[in-house]
Amino acid sequence: MRTLTFIVFILAAIYSGYWFVGANAVEKAANDGIAQLRINDWTVDYASLETKGFPSRFDTTMQDPDISSPDGRVAWRAAFLETYALSYQPNQFIVALPTEQRLVIDGQELSIKSQTMRASAAIKPETELGLDEATIEIEEAVIAFTPDLTASFARLLAALRSKAESPLAYDSYLAVTEILMPQRIQRAIDPSGQRPATLDQVVFDGVVTFDQPLDRDVVGRVLVDAIDVKRANFTWGDMSASVKGVVLIGADGYPTGTLALDLVDWDGMISIATNLGLLDPEITPTIRNLAQALSAGQQELSLSVTFADGRTRIGPFPVGPAPRLR
Numbered sequence: 001m002r003t004l005t006f007i008v009f010i011l012a013a014i015y016s017g018y019w020f021v022g023a024n025a026v027e028k029a030a031n032d033g034i035a036q037l038r039i040n041d042w043t044v045d046y047a048s049l050e051t052k053g054f055p056s057r058f059d060t061t062m063q064d065p066d067i068s069s070p071d072g073r074v075a076w077r078a079a080f081l082e083t084y085a086l087s088y089q090p091n092q093f094i095v096a097l098p099t100e101q102r103l104v105i106d107g108q109e110l111s112i113k114s115q116t117m118r119a120s121a122a123i124k125p126e127t128e129l130g131l132d133e134a135t136i137e138i139e140e141a142v143i144a145f146t147p148d149l150t151a152s153f154a155r156l157l158a159a160l161r162s163k164a165e166s167p168l169a170y171d172s173y174l175a176v177t178e179i180l181m182p183q184r185i186q187r188a189i190d191p192s193g194q195r196p197a198t199l200d201q202v203v204f205d206g207v208v209t210f211d212q213p214l215d216r217d218v219v220g221r222v223l224v225d226a227i228d229v230k231r232a233n234f235t236w237g238d239m240s241a242s243v244k245g246v247v248l249i250g251a252d253g254y255p256t257g258t259l260a261l262d263l264v265d266w267d268g269m270i271s272i273a274t275n276l277g278l279l280d281p282e283i284t285p286t287i288r289n290l291a292q293a294l295s296a297g298q299q300e301l302s303l304s305v306t307f308a309d310g311r312t313r314i315g316p317f318p319v320g321p322a323p324r325l326r
Helices: 004-041 183-189 266-275 284-294
Strands: 043-045 048-052 057-063 066-068 073-076 079-088 092-096 102-107 106-123 132-146 149-163 166-180 197-211 224-236 239-249 257-266 300-310 311-314 317-321
Touching: 004 043, 183 266, 239 266, 257 266, 266 284, 284 300
Parallel strands: none
Antiparallel strands: 043 066, 048 057, 057 079, 066 073, 073 102, 079 092, 092 106, 102 106, 106 132, 132 149, 149 166, 166 197, 197 224, 224 239, 239 257, 257 300, 300 311, 311 317
């Protein structure tokens, strides 16, 4: 009996030592990440950083984080940032975020409130600590641009998963449901108020290739080099659109490639694009006549959109400059 008690004591001591070494390693990794951001001219402020959770977890909490990009165009503030990892799987962790946060994008401050906001991630067990996979889930979110300008959605699910055959490519998925746009934007898109106030869903499923590995050595802003759209679609009442195709993005920011589009209620889409200023009202009749001819008078239309040499073609017809994506 004494021998068994002694063995249990030794094992407990060894495990306790492992936990404290692991907890120190987790905190060191967090501090190293913060230091790397600061080396790259990010501003990272917080009130405290500590790890608890003995004996089974590493629970690290950062109080009052305040982070901003080198140019100040992006900033994030919240009451806390918490990560949870099992002590025997420290490379897999869950991130918990508060129900209210502040985000600044290009000088516009947003207040984000949600019922739930959580994320999980797995880091590759290698020196570079590359991202293996990540998932973000948000439920019942309200985004306030100003007190009288808000948007909301019921649920958002976003995921990335690395592809073994291509270290820069990730299987990517995004789905957002029951999107309620700000009234000001609704009136601009649909002045007559004929469409539902809520956009049913937006979905993207494909492969995104970045210009550099998503690891501890990432430098500056990560750019997208290619998008392989397996399926992308939105549904808004009787209106819908789906997209497939591959687009490469050059160093000049212009895309090259072809997308196949299937549209339902193309006439309504042309009206929306015109209302938003995406189409010149002077050429709207031409675009509408072209769509009428291609669809044989139906409201369902399949066509291709090709980007090449900084220009855009719909089918065989040139329609203007290509969008600059970076």
